[in-house]
Amino acid sequence: RQAQYAAIRDKAAVTRDGVEVKLNLNAGLMVDLPFIEETGASGIGLFRTELQFMVANSLPRTAEQLDLYRKVLDAAGSRPVTFRTLDIGGDKVLPYMDVIQEENPALGWRAIRLGLDRPGLLRSQVRAMLRAGAGREVRIMFPMVAAIEEFDEAKAIVERELTHLRRHDYRMPERVHIGAMVEVPALLFQLDELFPKVDFLSVGSNDLVQFLFAVDRGNNRVANRFDVLSPPILRALRSLAMKGQEYGKLVTLCGELASRPLEAMALAGLGYRSLSLSPAAMGPVKSMILDLDLGKLQALLAPMIDQPRPGQSIRTVLREFAEAE
Ligand code: PEP
Ligand code: MG
Secondary structure, X not given: OHHHHHHOOOOOOEOXXXXXXXXXXXXXXXXXXXXHHHHOOOOEEEEEOHHHHHHOOOOOOHHHHHHHHHHHHHHHOOOOEEEEOOOOEOOEOOOOOOOOOOOOHHHOOOHXXXXXXXXXXXXXXXXXXXXXXXXXXXXXXXXXXXOHHHHHHHHHHHHHHHHHHHHOOOOOEXXXXXXXXXXXHHHHHOHHHHHHHOOEEEEOHHHHHHHHHOOOOOOHHHHOOOOOOOHHHHHHHHHHHHHHHXXXXXXXXXXXXXXXXHHHHHHHHHOOOEEEXXXXXXXXXXXXXXXXXXXXXXXXXXXXXXXXOOOXXXXXXXXXXXXXX
């Protein structure tokens, strides 16, 4: 198996009928960086910046963050890296920050909500990312965006930092791409307002699925009650991919869904041409893409989503399809 994955490391992930699905890496700590080379990833599709904050003893200063982000960009070389701004709160706590007691932390003061209410933290992070990206391309995305105004406010922080750097004669990034994660269902119904403002969107399927089914992603008693390979989720993901094509904007997916070969296959069938996965999933998912007849899959998948038959398991049909391929 390992040898087989090593043999396809430098191959582009192209289906048998010639469609490329870019496979990026999810990362967050320095120990993840060697995986870029090892897996032959197209880039880093999700850099979870909070992991570095979670292992630190105190809040990392701008200079420390700058040093880290530079190392990440250096390790990636010419490959794109998408930094996600701090996603703390919910199940992710910083040991040196006061614990905030909330009835429902998953629905509480977390991610971009905290970032906008404590903009000093977000500003310092954005400044470090922009400085690390001097002379290169910088990609920044915001987690848990639920409203257009939140994206506007966060984007304004990036623009203010860019103005600051320009005024102080810092070397500027070559290009800055600003995107949002799609994790809150409300965003799915504001796409016509959102797409013109973003450079890209990235689905955080872990949170999006949790909120679509109202099922705690960490609670085993209910986590397996619903199948993600079912019409409601597949319809939501498909409509997002189609809107992205309509607006000519990249829509990618960086939740754990993309790390499971059968689910990744379904995502390709829904129109996703870029995914971000854990290092261990790279070989199995690439091997699946290389074996895939995408046209055939799409013909099989569409009717199951549009006219589901009672009792039919899309997962079972897709598994049989994958095994027959
Ligand atoms: C997600 O929600 O799918 C995601 C990628 O973010 P995290 O798992 O870090 O919450
Ligand atoms: Mg998330």
